[in-house]
Amino acid sequence: MIEATGLSKVYGTRTAVDDLSFRVRPGLITGFLGPNGAGKSTTMRLVLGLDRPTSGTATVNGRRYHELDHPLREVGALLDVRSAHPGRSARSHLRILAASNGIPFRRVDEVLGRTGLEDVADKRVKTFSLGMSQRFGLATALLGDPHTLLLDEPLNGLDVTGIHWVRNLLRTLADEGRTVLVSSHLMVEVEGTADRLVVIGRGRLIADTETRRFIDGAQENRVRVETPHADALTTVLEMAGGNVERRSPDVLVVTRLKRSEVGELAAQNALSLHGLGDESGSLEEAFMKITGASVEYDGKAY
Numbered sequence: 214m215i216e217a218t219g220l221s222k223v224y225g226t227r228t229a230v231d232d233l234s235f236r237v238r239p240g241l242i243t244g245f246l247g248p249n250g251a252g253k254s255t256t257m258r259l260v261l262g263l264d265r266p267t268s269g270t271a272t273v274n275g276r277r278y279h280e281l282d283h284p285l286r287e288v289g290a291l292l293d294v295r296s297a298h299p300g301r302s303a304r305s306h307l308r309i310l311a312a313s314n315g316i317p318f319r320r321v322d323e324v325l326g327r328t329g330l331e332d333v334a335d336k337r338v339k340t341f342s343l344g345m346s347q348r349f350g351l352a353t354a355l356l357g358d359p360h361t362l363l364l365d366e367p368l369n370g371l372d373v374t375g376i377h378w379v380r381n382l383l384r385t386l387a388d389e390g391r392t393v394l395v396s397s398h399l400m401v402e403v404e405g406t407a408d409r410l411v412v413i414g415r416g417r418l419i420a421d422t423e424t425r426r427f428i429d430g431a432q433e434n435r436v437r438v439e440t441p442h443a444d445a446l447t448t449v450l451e452m453a454g455g456n457v458e459r460r461s462p463d464v465l466v467v468t469r470l471k472r473s474e475v476g477e478l479a480a481q482n483a484l485s486l487h488g489l490g491d492e493s494g495s496l497e498e499a500f501m502k503i504t505g506a507s508v509e510y511d512g513k514a515y
Contacts, residue, residue: 214238214392215260215361219269222255222416229255231416232269237394239360242387244407244424245396248504252416253396254292257363261290273361285314289354291364294346299339303330303349306338307356316357324352329378343370351379361392368399380406404428404496414504424496431502432494436467436475439488446484453478466492 215237222230230252237243247253258264260271262278270277273288281287297306307321325334328348333341341349347370354362364383368376383406387393394411397403403410403424410427412420420427440446443465447457455470467475472491479486 214275215271215273215363215394216275217256217260217269217271220256220259220266220271221268222252222259222264223267229416230259230266233413233416233418234269235411235418235421237392237411238409239392240387240390241408242383242393242395242406243409243411244403245394245411245413246403246500246504247413247419250415251413251504253413254365255416256413257290257292257365257394257396260363261288261292263292283314283357285310285357285359286316287357287359287361289357289359289362291347291350291354291362291367294343294350294369297338297349297353300337302335302337303341303352304334307352310353310356314357320356320358324355327355327382328352344372344375347371347375351382359391361394362386363394365396366398367395368397368402376402400495400497400500412500412503419503427503428494428496428499431499433468434471435492435494436470436472437488437490437492438465438467438475438479438486439463440465440479440484440486442484445482446479449478449482449484450475463487 218234220230220233221228233256245253255264259266260273260278273281278284278288303325304321307324308318311318311321325331328351330345330348330352333345338349347367351367354364367379371379380402383393383395395407407424410420410422410424438446441463443459443463447465450457450467450470453470456468458466460466472489476486476489
């Protein structure tokens with residue numbers, strides 16, 4: 214388990230992380246979200262002991278990172294895919310890490326195989342594409358077979374096949390009972406993968422909850438209606454206090470009215486329906502709504 218308690222980090226006059234407290238539980242994929250500049254990378258660095266907190270604590274399984282006996286065997290991290298020496302091969306870099314952490318060399322070949330890098334294992338990492346570098350970073354994170362993983366933008370640069378592979382890998386790791394924290398800007402992927410979310414803005418906690426609950430809590434109830442009488446039904450619904458959005462000639466999305474109310478109004482006015490159901494919101498919509506006031510760099514459209 215990863216736990217932050219009253220965690221703060223101040224650089225000069227700028228507060229990057231501000232009294233942040235949350236838990237990342239084992240057996241689940243937890244998405245770590247926030248606008249640019251929210252403090253996600255700083256928080257991960259604090260957990261990994263790469264920066265010292267100004268106040269508060271960040272622990273893994275009850276201990277701070279520098280107190281761990283064999284860090285790579287307890288925590289795997291992907292923060293910077295270009296951190297390896299560019300002149301080394303993937304295999305040699307992993308063997309050096311294995312030797313320094315008491316990890317058997319056979320594990321190097323295992324993670325190279327698991328990440329699909331067997332054929333380029335002896336090539337210098339400076340020749341790797343961004344997608345290959347991401348796979349190499351994941352191989353490094355998995356090297357010690359750790360129980361806890363912190364992954365910063367692991368999908369960046371991957372093609373569709375690679376994204377599908379990472380999604381399945383994360384699910385497998387969580388199902389094995391591991392603690393998995395994933396930071397990503399790809400909301401569609403987070404929505405389809407993460408069981409829980411930790412959302413921050415301007416260094417402060419916004420939400421620590423289940424993914425579906427976060428989405429549902431941010432969205433107004435919406436009803437999707439398919440009807441050949443869209444014009445007439447729109448008039449009826451608006452007179453009843455509904456707000457109607459025309460998606461296509463035969464499809465309406467209604468807010469401010471419940472699904473049952475829409476159906477009753479259509480029946481009372483002899484307007485046939487071809488479809489009627491609640492429409493779920495998306496993580497992207499919920500994220501934009503909840504974090505809007507926390508955006509640090511907000512470009513304006515012209």
